[in-house]
Amino acid sequence: MNTGKRQKQRKVLLMGKSGAGKSSMRSIVFSNYVAKDVRRLGATIDVEHSNIKFMGNLMLNLWDCGGQDGFVENYLTHQRNHVFGSVAVLIFVFDIESREFQADVVSYSNIIRALEECSPQAKVFCLIHKMDLVQARLRAQLFEERVDYIRSASEGFKHTVDFFPTSIWDQSLYKAWTQIIYFLIPNAATIENLLQQLAEVIDARELILYERTTCLMVTHVTRGLEAQNPFTDRFERISSILKTHKQSMAKHTGIPAGNANFAEMQIKTGRFMFFITRLTENTNLAASIPPSEQVFNAARVNILLARPKFAELDIANKPRPGIQQAFAHSVESEGLPNETDFKGKGKEPSIGAEGSTFGA
Amino acid sequence: MDSPYVHSEARSAASSQHSPSRHDSEPGEDPQPGSSRLKPAAKLTLMRYFQDLQDADIPPSPVLPRFHTGRLPNSKAGDGKPRLLLMGQRRSGKSSISSVVFHKLPPSETLYLETTTRIKKESMHSFMDFQVWDFPGHLDYFDPAFDVDNIFDEIGALIWVIDAQDEYLDAIMRLNTTILNLQHSYPNINVEVFVHKVDGLSEDYKSDTFRDIIQRVQDELSDAGYENAPVSFYQTSIYDHSIFEAFSKVIQKLIPQLPTLESLLDSLCVNCRIEKAYLFDVLSKIYIATDTAPTDIGSYEICSDYIDVVVDVSEIYGWDRPAENGQLEDADINETGNNDAESLITMERKGNNYLYLREINKYLALICLMGNDSPAEKKALIDYNVGVFQEALAQVFPRGEK
Incomplete structure (x- = not known):
């Protein structure tokens, strides 16, 4: 491991009323809990810090702030600068079932004011949580009402705050967190660029980049007809499928859930081929490709060859000379050729040239 | 070979x-x-x-089905649709079982199932066709008004569900009456006893209950002069995979x-x-x-x-x-x-x-x-x-x- 690399620390505050579901959410997303396990969680006392390494160079410094009034009072007074200083993201969780919604919003306003004072650059996400408790047909309407009300109380963040309906019992939680993570990743555009090129080279219908431990999507590339896929929530669905599978494997093999990663998964049918493989130390790449054994094998080899390039990105803090050629053309290859054949063959996508532009 | x-x-x-x-x-x-x-x-x-195809027909097979239990299948010739009967006391979990296994209902939602008041027949359309009949618990099927032949004629297996968290003496009594009644006319029916809802019991208590039930059923049957009854026992729960495993074993017995x-x-x-x-x-x-x-x-x-x-x-x-x-x-x-x-x-x-x-x-x-x-x-x-x-x-x- 490159120990010399500088890690980007991002401070994330997780706040909201006591019992709103902050710690449950955190345990499911980051600690491999299943939804029904969260019953075991107790109240959070003061602030629970956790550091989560994400995508190699991003360190999430997550502050799970206990929501009882006493603690909140304390954050706003004695610890004001300590808690609200240099915050990158504030995630505020509202309980949709809360009986004192007005009071929740008042407390929210206070926190927003403190945030504006100490770190005006921060981004605010509001999660309207426990949506599963509302009848399905009322959900959209109720959500809109709450959003309007909360937005009007958002002071200086009125125009930038984002809202998500969430529930730990379905994939909406992943949807919200995916957006949050995407916002936090420093070099998302570069990664996307590189993925796009990779997708073209291996003729993939879709590429999805996942973080390994949380199964959260980092970014995806969709090409051609796949954009019409009727399952628009497929990314969250895959996140939750993978997570469930991880838990099942952990349970039956005795490996701790954090380590129950698969090296590779392949699914081949007459309509599509799909595989997930490791890309970098912290990410997995899922690829959906046309049903052809040739394309499949070529894609696997190409992804293997592209790994160093992405590993580079993980550490992307100082400009480095780009690694010469990472890909080769899939169409020209047959079966599974050896790696040396690949290098220097086919049209070079201009990755090497771009490499020098990745900078801190 | x-x-x-x-x-x-x-x-x-x-x-x-x-x-x-x-x-x-x-x-x-x-x-x-x-x-x-x-x-x-x-x-x-x-x-x-699709499970709900009512009249799926069977392709003719050149080989006559033979059941590996060595006994003749308890069915009319030519009709290869084995029938599974779900029976037991009321509120023992019969409908929950059939909803979870055959309709993929999440286990937590079985709480809202209504009491079954009439026989619910469901056809499974798969590698082999079979029917699952869900019986209301309160029914007395040995009432003379009841067409017993029609019900028991073709069944492959009788699944008796016993609530392990409840008083089970009544259930065992009724089970034994049923077995003894069926013994004469339909000796080839497999009786499968599901000791159900074991998820709520502690490990020790679970096996004690299980053993106790087996003991009582067998004792009473042999007291009545019926030795070596074809009865099997399973511990099941809809909250884990045990119910699927038990069903697998029941159905395996029906595959010639x-x-x-x-x-x-x-x-x-x-x-x-x-x-x-x-x-x-x-x-x-x-x-x-x-x-x-x-x-x-x-x-x-x-x-x-x-x-x-x-x-x-x-x-x-x-x-x-x-x-x-x-x-x-x-x-x-x-x-x-x-x-x-x-x-x-x-x-x-x-x-x-x-x-x-x-x-x-x-x-x-x-x-x-x-x-x-x-x-x-x-x-x-x-x-x-x-x-x-x-x-x-x-x-x-x-x-x-x-």
Whole structure:
């Protein structure tokens, strides 16, 4: 491991009323809990810090702030600068079932004011949580009402705050967190660029980049007809499928859930081929490709060859000379050729040239 | 017996070549009107079938079904639809069982099921057809007004559900009355006792209760002069996989071809160094056969969860694409040469072990837990042997290969 690399620390505050579901959410997303396990969680006392390494160079410094009034009072007074200083993201969780919604919003306003004072650059996400408790047909309407009300109380963040309906019992939680993570990743555009090129080279219908431990999507590339896929929530669905599978494997093999990663998964049918493989130390790449054994094998080899390039990105803090050629053309290859054949063959996508532009 | 499987790697290159067009046109059997939600999945190769087809008919088989229990099947000649009867005291969990197993209802929602007031008949349409009859608990079926023959005539198995968290003495009494009544007219019915709702009991108490129930049933039966009654016992709960496992075993007894399937699987396991192989019914996740190596519930659960992953992903990406440059698509399929779904997972921390899934026909999938000494490089050999297995199975089960 490159120990010399500088890690980007991002401070994330997780706040909201006591019992709103902050710690449950955190345990499911980051600690491999299943939804029904969260019953075991107790109240959070003061602030629970956790550091989560994400995508190699991003360190999430997550502050799970206990929501009882006493603690909140304390954050706003004695610890004001300590808690609200240099915050990158504030995630505020509202309980949709809360009986004192007005009071929740008042407390929210206070926190927003403190945030504006100490770190005006921060981004605010509001999660309207426990949506599963509302009848399905009322959900959209109720959500809109709450959003309007909360937005009007958002002071200086009125125009930038984002809202998500969430529930730990379905994939909406992943949807919200995916957006949050995407916002936090420093070099998302570069990664996307590189993925796009990779997708073209291996003729993939879709590429999805996942973080390994949380199964959260980092970014995806969709090409051609796949954009019409009727399952628009497929990314969250895959996140939750993978997570469930991880838990099942952990349970039956005795490996701790954090380590129950698969090296590779392949699914081949007459309509599509799909595989997930490791890309970098912290990410997995899922690829959906046309049903052809040739394309499949070529894609696997190409992804293997592209790994160093992405590993580079993980550490992307100082400009480095780009690694010469990472890909080769899939169409020209047959079966599974050896790696040396690949290098220097086919049209070079201009990755090497771009490499020098990745900078801190 | 000469094994059809290949042993050496030499011939592994001749990997399975199946007629590519087998699954191209799914014939007949249009989805029901109410099933529109399932449409994309229904069109997959990994076929989901529809359970609620009432009058599905059986293809004629040249071999007369023989039941491996050595007893004659308790059914009218020509009618191969074994019937499963769910009986027991009221509120013992019969309807919950049938909803969870056959309708994929989440276990937590069985709380809201209403009391069953009349016999609910459900047809399962799968590798073999069978009917599940859910009986209201309060019914006295030995009332003379009741057409007993009509009910018990064709049943393959009687499943008696006992609530392990409740007083079970009454339930046992009624069970024994039923067994004794049936003994004379229908001696060939398998009686399967599900000691249900064991999830709420502590480990010790659970096995005590289980043993107590077995003891009481057997004692009372032998007191009544009925020795060696064909009664089996299972501990079940809808909150884990035990109910599926129990159902698997019940249904296996009704499959006449079971010994053949088992020996086919055994021979496959030996030749490919497979640790454990299951033949699963994809939708119900009941396994209809496994090799004869000892089973543990853990490996069943891994396989069952694995099916979920494959089916879910297939649903997401198997949608009906608008014909993207038609000919090219066809060429691709020919080149693949194998249109059955297959999948494998290798784990990072588990050495060489991996999971392998292969679609066998419309309803069945073979799932193998690979052994340590069977590295993924030998997959071509395994592919070939599974192909051989698939052909053999097609002869055993003419169903599903249309």
